[in-house]
Amino acid sequence: MREGQAQVIHRLDYQAPAFWIATVDLTFDLDPAKTLITAKHAVKRNPAQAHGPLVLLGEELTPLRVLIDGEPVSFRQEGHELIIEAPDRDFELTLRNTCAPEKNTALSGLYTSGGSFFTQCEAEGFRRITYFLDRPDVMAVYTVTLRADKAKYPILLANGNLLEQGDLDGGKHFAKWHDPFPKPSYLFAVVAGDLVAREQRITTRSGKEHLLQVFVRRGDLDKTEHAMNSLIASIIWDEARFNLPLDLERFMVVGVSDFNMGAMENKGLNIFNTSALLASPATATDADFQRIEAIVAHEYFHNWTGNRVTCRDWFQLSLKEGLTVFRDREFSMDMAGSDSARAVQRIQQVRNLRAIQFPEDAGSMAHSVRPDSYTEINNFYTATVYEKGAEVVGMYQTLLGREGFAKGMALYFQRHDGQAVTCDDFAAAMADANPDSPLSTRLEQFKRWYSQPGTPHISARGEYDAAAHRYTLVLSQRNGKATEPQLIPVRMGLVGHEGQALPLQLEGDIEARGTETVLLLEKAEQTFTFINVLVDPTPSLLRGFSAPVLLEDGLSDPELLTLLRFDSDAFNRWEASQRLGLKRILRAVQGGHALQLDHAYLEAMRAVLRHPQLDAAFKAEALRLPDAAYIAEQLEVVDPQAIHASVEAAWDQLAQALRGDWEWAFEAHQVKGGYRPVAEDAGRRALANLALAMLVRESTRTGEPVWPGRAYQQVKDANNMTERFGALAALVNAHAGLADAALSHFHQQFAHEALVVDKWFMLQARAPERDGKVFERAKKLLQHPGFTLKNPNRARSLLVQLCNMNPGAFHRADAGGYVLWAEQVAAMDAINPQLAARLARAMDRWTTLAEPYRGAAQVALQRLAERSSLSNDVREIVTKALE
Numbered sequence: 001m002r003e004g005q006a007q008v009i010h011r012l013d014y015q016a017p018a019f020w021i022a023t024v025d026l027t028f029d030l031d032p033a034k035t036l037i038t039a040k041h042a043v044k045r046n047p048a049q050a051h052g053p054l055v056l057l058g059e060e061l062t063p064l065r066v067l068i069d070g071e072p073v074s075f076r077q078e079g080h081e082l083i084i085e086a087p088d089r090d091f092e093l094t095l096r097n098t099c100a101p102e103k104n105t106a107l108s109g110l111y112t113s114g115g116s117f118f119t120q121c122e123a124e125g126f127r128r129i130t131y132f133l134d135r136p137d138v139m140a141v142y143t144v145t146l147r148a149d150k151a152k153y154p155i156l157l158a159n160g161n162l163l164e165q166g167d168l169d170g171g172k173h174f175a176k177w178h179d180p181f182p183k184p185s186y187l188f189a190v191v192a193g194d195l196v197a198r199e200q201r202i203t204t205r206s207g208k209e210h211l212l213q214v215f216v217r218r219g220d221l222d223k224t225e226h227a228m229n230s231l232i233a234s235i236i237w238d239e240a241r242f243n244l245p246l247d248l249e250r251f252m253v254v255g256v257s258d259f260n261m262g263a264m265e266n267k268g269l270n271i272f273n274t275s276a277l278l279a280s281p282a283t284a285t286d287a288d289f290q291r292i293e294a295i296v297a298h299e300y301f302h303n304w305t306g307n308r309v310t311c312r313d314w315f316q317l318s319l320k321e322g323l324t325v326f327r328d329r330e331f332s333m334d335m336a337g338s339d340s341a342r343a344v345q346r347i348q349q350v351r352n353l354r355a356i357q358f359p360e361d362a363g364s365m366a367h368s369v370r371p372d373s374y375t376e377i378n379n380f381y382t383a384t385v386y387e388k389g390a391e392v393v394g395m396y397q398t399l400l401g402r403e404g405f406a407k408g409m410a411l412y413f414q415r416h417d418g419q420a421v422t423c424d425d426f427a428a429a430m431a432d433a434n435p436d437s438p439l440s441t442r443l444e445q446f447k448r449w450y451s452q453p454g455t456p457h458i459s460a461r462g463e464y465d466a467a468a469h470r471y472t473l474v475l476s477q478r479n480g481k482a483t484e485p486q487l488i489p490v491r492m493g494l495v496g497h498e499g500q501a502l503p504l505q506l507e508g509d510i511e512a513r514g515t516e517t518v519l520l521l522e523k524a525e526q527t528f529t530f531i532n533v534l535v536d537p538t539p540s541l542l543r544g545f546s547a548p549v550l551l552e553d554g555l556s557d558p559e560l561l562t563l564l565r566f567d568s569d570a571f572n573r574w575e576a577s578q579r580l581g582l583k584r585i586l587r588a589v590q591g592g593h594a595l596q597l598d599h600a601y602l603e604a605m606r607a608v609l610r611h612p613q614l615d616a617a618f619k620a621e622a623l624r625l626p627d628a629a630y631i632a633e634q635l636e637v638v639d640p641q642a643i644h645a646s647v648e649a650a651w652d653q654l655a656q657a658l659r660g661d662w663e664w665a666f667e668a669h670q671v672k673g674g675y676r677p678v679a680e681d682a683g684r685r686a687l688a689n690l691a692l693a694m695l696v697r698e699s700t701r702t703g704e705p706v707w708p709g710r711a712y713q714q715v716k717d718a719n720n721m722t723e724r725f726g727a728l729a730a731l732v733n734a735h736a737g738l739a740d741a742a743l744s745h746f747h748q749q750f751a752h753e754a755l756v757v758d759k760w761f762m763l764q765a766r767a768p769e770r771d772g773k774v775f776e777r778a779k780k781l782l783q784h785p786g787f788t789l790k791n792p793n794r795a796r797s798l799l800v801q802l803c804n805m806n807p808g809a810f811h812r813a814d815a816g817g818y819v820l821w822a823e824q825v826a827a828m829d830a831i832n833p834q835l836a837a838r839l840a841r842a843m844d845r846w847t848t849l850a851e852p853y854r855g856a857a858q859v860a861l862q863r864l865a866e867r868s869s870l871s872n873d874v875r876e877i878v879t880k881a882l883e
């Protein structure tokens with residue numbers, strides 16, 4: 001638990017540090033119970049502040065000695081501060097302290113996992129290793145010596161290059177590492193343990209040789225090939241696309257099973273959650289393979305966007321995160337290959353944005369991409385900073401074009417390599433590199449994307465004047481959380497009845513714009529008049545989701561069906577499918593009646609499924625119904641059970657009406673031959689899995705045994721995890737009679753594969769609720785011998801899946817979900833505050849709930865808030881929820 005009162009930190013209070021630390025020399029005597037750290041720092045005063053003590057930060061540390069230029073000096077501790085009387089000149093500071101890695105269940109700082117040592121220093125973990133100016137604008141060159149028992153910890157790693165290693169007395173050994181690049185403390189890392197490595201030597205474009213290593217526990221080496229391939233592909237891509245080479249002789253990646261996030265970009269020594277690193281066809285699904293490729297790339301790309309150029313302060317987090325997510329998305333799209341596969345990636349990004357970031361931006365934790373204040377920075381590793389931040393970077397590219405964007409990147413590195421900078425610096429580089437672009441004259445307005453929270457609502461109304469051949473489009477924007485209009489790039493086209501892409505000519509323009517253009521919506525309301533429009537068009541707006549907004553264009557069903565059939569933009573074709581489904585679900589929920597899908601909708605979905613040209617992956621996305629969280633965002637008062645009932649009814653009816661088509665789809669999309677994690681095969685498996693889910697659902701409803709039997713057989717016989725897990729999910733999600741038998745078979749088969757057991761928990765916690773059975777089962781699983789709050793992956797698989805991702809099971813009229821939530825947040829908070837705070841966010845949107853949920857949620861929140869022992873992390877979330 002934290003000492004002292006939690007402070008609110010404000011962006012505008014930023015001040016440069018009073019001291020700089022140029023070099024850091026650290027020695028670790030590693031022992032799980034008590035590790036001794038000796039630090040030598042070259043400290044310089046910031047000339048702007050010539051006097052005063054040196055104030056270092058430290059948490060959960062025991063200080064032993066403080067020396068200045070070799071002489072003991074007096075110091076005092078106040079809360080987390082170590083206050084040292086310091087001379088008015090440069091000096092060498094020596095510190096000695098201890099910490100207790102095996103007691104560190106928060107997984108921030110130095111901790112043990114599976115008998116090895118790991119560190120996690122972002123955002124403020126370095127201060128849990130030694131006293132330091134633990135802030136990202138203090139950049140130092142590090143030299144690190146690790147000493148440890150040789151038999152228990154044969155591998156000793158730190159950032160940079162290995163200078164020396166050798167044996168010591170008493171069965172110990174040492175390794176000395178030096179990282180030539182100045183870095184902030186949050187990028188520091190060490191690893192020590194009994195690990196094995198997959199190695200690969202590569203030569204990059206410049207002719208330089210590099211050693212790539214992926215370290216994992218013995219037994220996991222056969223699951224590292226995909227990560228290594230992804231790393232090599234990332235290195236090649238960043239050099240080709242952005243001219244950014246690998247700057248290190250050695251690049252190491254390490255897997256750890258206890259980790260709070262996906263992975264961490266420590267300079268030259270990336271540390272990964274095993275769930276974001278290990279994959280084999282037998283244990284990982286297509287989605288896992290894809291996620292691993294993206295995360296390996298993400299961490300690698302941070303080497304430039306984050307490490308070579310870092311953040312001045314934590315308010316600038318999106319400077320590195322939004323940009324790096326943008327870069328990993330571009331990479332994944334290039335890796336996916338075909339236009340259709342790229343569109344599917346975009347669809348998945350947007351689905352995720354809408355299900356997670358939109359609710360965040362409308363809820364109690366709403367904040368801008370560059371927040372103005374925080375209490376606990378760990379709470380700001382959010383979908384807004386990452387995903388909306390990436391959308392903002394994507395809008396630069398939309399406004400500047402790919403080449404203009406690349407020029408902006410080049411200028412950014414030319415100006416800021418080796419510096420700690422701000423989002424304003426990035427924006428300035430983009431604009432200055434493109435002086436003639438629409439961005440440079442509107443930069444201040446564009447920057448509102450960084451400062452204003454909330455999702456802008458765009459409303460669009462079109463009118464066709466047949467006599468004058470004019471089409472008038474009125475676009476307006478409003479944002480309940482912000483006051484100033486934002487600069488919104490609207491990529492669009494006009495589609496004729498037969499699907500023709502109509503030529504676009506705006507009144508007042510000298511040149512025609514082809515069949516697709518980007519309109520700039522910069523005012524609260526703006527009118528765009530297209531001339532020479534020969535037929536009544538259907539507008540296709542926001543193609544590729546060109547801005548992170550909610551669009552209300554009032555399109556009729558026939559218009560949506562036109563777009564679904566003909567739009568040249570695959571994203572908007574998908575969007576039309578979603579809108580058709582969404583409308584029907586909302587009508588039922590708002591009207592308070594049972595959902596009944598109509599013939600036109602069902603036939604449209606059948607046509608998508610049977611379409612001779614569309615790719616399987618696209619079909620699987622178009623046939624999926626919108627997520628409950630996104631549906632809820634369309635409503636002012638949310639009844640989670642009404643949404644759940646409508647969505648379930650829609651699935652039932654799709655399963656029933658298209659039964660013969662699902663059978664065809666299942667048979668026609670079987671992938672022959674060995675497993676390959678490539679987009680085309682993955683698309684076929686995705687559609688076959690959806691078809692199987694529909695068939696098992698329909699058979700379970702009618703009591704017919706064939707498809708559940710086939711699914712059960714597939715759980716037993718599949719030669720890859722995607723098909724095996726797809727079949728298991730089909731049975732569990734349909735509440736089929738064979739689900740239990742399939743679950744035990746699966747558990748038995750994979751009992752020793754922790755990541756697969758996580759899937760087993762997750763599936764049960766996330767199944768669509770029916771008669772309270774899912775909730776009851778999840779509650780029972782809390783007592784399962786394999787369950788623990790100490791392993792973040794396991795805890796998330798059950799609790800986050802249930803509370804944050806399964807509204808139908810979580811929101812109960814008897815308040816049971818909220819009671820369980822409050823208990824588990826409190827229990828987890830005593831172990832791992834960061835993780836507890838994630839779970840606490842299940843209540844972000846409680847104020848929009850209908851009764852009796854709203855009242856019960858408030859009571860649960862208040863009860864939790866009354867506890868005196870809450871961490872800053874959970875306290876901030878709960879306080880904001882109750883504000």
Ligand code: 0A1
Pocket residue numbers: 108120122123260261262263264265298299321378381834
């Ligand atoms: N910078 C990492 C994410 C990360 C953040 C915090 C962590 O520990 C609290 C760990 C990882 C990334 O973007 O990949």
Ligand code: ZN
Pocket residue numbers: 298302320321324
């Ligand atoms: Zn990142």
